[in-house]
Amino acid sequence: MTVDASAGARPEVSAAEAAAVARELWGLDGEVRELGSQQDRNYRVDAASGRVVVKIAHAATDRRDLEAQHEALRLLRRAGLRVPSAVAARDGEHIVPVGFARGPHLVRVLEYVDGEPLIETAGYGEAEAALVGDTAGRVAAALAALDVEPSAYASQWDIREGSRVVDDLIDAVTDPARRALVRAATDSAAARVASLADLLPPQPIHADVTDDNLVRDSDGRVGVIDFGDLMVTWRVAELVAASACAYMRDEPDALFLATVRGFAAHVALTDAELDALWPLVVLRCAVLVVSGEHQVALDGDNDYADERRGAEWRAFAAAAARDAGEMAYLVRAVARGLDDPRADATATLLPAGIAAASVDLSVTSDALAAGDWLEPGIEERVLRAAGGLAHTRWGEFRLTRTRLLAPRGTAATLALGVDLVAPQGCTLAAPFAGRVVATRTGLALHGDDATLWVDGVAPFVLGEVAPGARLGDASWGDVVHVQLGPADDRRPPACVTPRLADLWRRISPDPSRVLGVAASAPVIAPADTLARRDAHVAAAQEHYYSRPPQIERGWREHLIDTEAQTYVDVVNNVTIAGHAHPGIVDAAARQWTLLNTNSRFHYAAIAELSERLAALAPAGLDRVFLVNSGSEAVDLALRLAFTATGRGRILAAREAYHGWTIGSDAVSTSIGDNPRALETRPDWVELLDAPNPVRGTYRGRGSAAAYLADVDARLDALGADGRAQFAGVVIEPIFGNGGGVLLPDGYLAGLYERVRALGGVCISDEVQVGYGRLGAHFWGFEQQGAVPDVIAVAKAMGNGQPLGAVITTAAIAEAFEQEGSFFSSAGGSPVSARVGVAVLDALRDDDLQGNAQRVGALFGDALRALGTRHPSIGAVHGMGLYLGVELVVDADLTPAPELARRVCDLLLDDGCIVQPTGDHKNVLKIKPPLCITAESVAWVVAALDRALAAA
Known part of the structure; x- marks a missing residue:
């Protein structure tokens, strides 16, 4: 017996041809509408006598198979199931060969079974899944009495042929990673079934009792349609087909087991059938994906097959990821009613009263x-x-x-x-x-x-x-x-x-x-914790994901939730040295045992941290202010500019985020964080066009001259009095919130030159991109060959501890002193300062900047390679370990925010935490701890590859 998948191409029969056949051979006239089908052509005709379905079978169909379907319909009606009847043609025949323009096909007309397809049920849950299983069980029980010979034609839906079908069609899966996954899952499932094959009882089955082929009317009655896959095969295959559709939905495992429970109420499955069920479900999902890819390649206008591909791939990925041993045990427990054992102990295993x-x-x-x-x-x-x-x-x-x-x-x-x-x-x-x-x-x-x-x-x-x-x-x-x-x-x-x-x-x-001892762990319910958070934490202080994992531990670049599932942290530029870094943990713990107070007291840690920071800054920037956060650092940097110049206006760029304090928010323009950012800037902020060489006014790395010419025009338009009011400029040397977009080469140096010519102060906001993250450069402004007057830095400084700094010149610092004294409670505290020193030690001792350069290059190259396979990647931004993957709809770089959101959800399922950023929320921000390994990078890139293919 061979499987000829190519024979399954849908008949090329138009709606007009189908209508003519219904009218001339059956005497049925009415509006015609095509119904979806994988390999046949189905048309609904709304005739005066009632709705019917004209079914044109594909070329490989044997007449005996259609006759068997009609007999099965009669048998199921007698068993009380709601199924269609075959409608006789004018000559009394129920199966009529018709010569169409592109070849002959067997044609039938069946009654139309009214009702809403179960697949479209709002709030589909375990009750619906159980109904699928119950109906499949009733169908299988009834069809056991059907006397039909096995077909000479081996359907690709015969699960006994599943491995061979995958062998024949797998080349239709063009993505290498997907093809390898299908191959591995198929081989594993086939090996598990091989030893059980001779023990699996055969019988006629419907073979496609799924939520797609069950309809429910307004009275709740269920109808079964589409008997095109009726065949003699293993009995358990009826449950396999019914079960596989559960994996096209959320929470599929519970739906799968509800299906099993419903089926087992009507069919007493053998041990061999229970053991074979799960690997056969995986095999069915593999057949679905290769068949879908093959069908679309064979029959390009088959929208039905094309639209289902995404759901079929998600079902396969979900099934392939499950532990086969666990699933086999659950199947047995649910089918046999073993899921609620009770041990009525009258004694105890351990001696009474023993201390434990x-x-x-x-x-x-x-x-x-x-x-x-x-x-x-x-x-x-x-x-x-x-x-x-x-x-x-x-x-x-x-x-x-x-x-x-x-x-x-x-x-x-x-x-x-x-x-x-x-x-x-x-x-x-x-x-x-x-x-x-x-x-x-x-x-x-x-x-x-x-x-x-x-x-x-x-x-x-x-x-x-x-x-x-x-x-x-x-x-x-x-x-x-x-x-x-x-x-x-x-x-x-x-x-x-x-x-x-x-x-x-x-x-x-x-x-x-x-x-005899209390040995149970407390139950942690992340949903309850989230409800408590949402009840009291202001909604504006948002959290990632709609249903987030509850993260309670970290290690290096990994985060761990309360179910002890790990994720690669790709988004945490705060924890630059890695989670739970031993040196930083020890430094903080030891300092807490000694002293923590405000920075007006005299202690060594503040001196050491400030000294180390000044040594890392360009010559002349040797005065340090320690603060609590990046927002405060930018806010203070603005005050320094105002006091040093005696002026009150600031230049800032569009598409930037600088913080949440009144001052730092005033110069923040990213509409991704504040949709009203551009219309609510105070009048002391003058906005420059965002020098974005990817999607800005001017494109390309060499666009600096054009952007700077616009700066000149902007300043000229203000007149001499307007220019004289400027205290300076604040700008990110790389667009951090935009996903790591590099400025055009030479832009920052040219901008600084113009600002200094006006007597202004140049502020580099390094909060996100500085501190070695770029790999080749410790500070972001170094990438541009420019030197600022003020550096604002935070986030990475404390590896999560509240700590930031402003580094500037003696002259600017002394000008600020005329305004009064300054201190920051947590920023310069002994614990924060000691942590800050430990972070610098980790950067040096662990060669984190070098790792950012080496592993960052691997990361960037791998992401750009993905872009050659996925047109939705419009650009890869950044350098080192500050990268951004811009997702787009088309070659015009139309943003794809919904795709970005979906990809991030899929990445979470694959053990990677990534979030979107940018004004359009379409850039995946890649800014992991600098200790990330090449192995973790490879995992993230492969997961992104899978997510882009599935989204």
């Missing part, structure tokens, strides 16, 4: 520091260090089980059992009556309603035992694992992924009552 220490392995554990949670054997070391009887916690998301560089939700971190170290000779007793059997790793106590699994203990007795009977003895130093599960021979996994945490907690419940 609870060991915390969660994301916020004090027992874990720096990156030691990545070390092999860390759990056992922490457990033993507690001394005496110590145990881990059930229901805890363990930091020790996380995985770096992994899609969100794929690290099996949820502990379903408890590990313990007991004193020498501690006797373990049966908590309930049951049958003891030896296992490869210990023993199992099978009760009426639950099974207790105990690893690390040799059974003292086998067979039936009463509550309190001795099971075995613990030896000091041995780790004993204890876990409850259903009354079944298959044990649940020790740790599982967090996607279905509530279901897993039911399947493998809290063993505290069985143990």
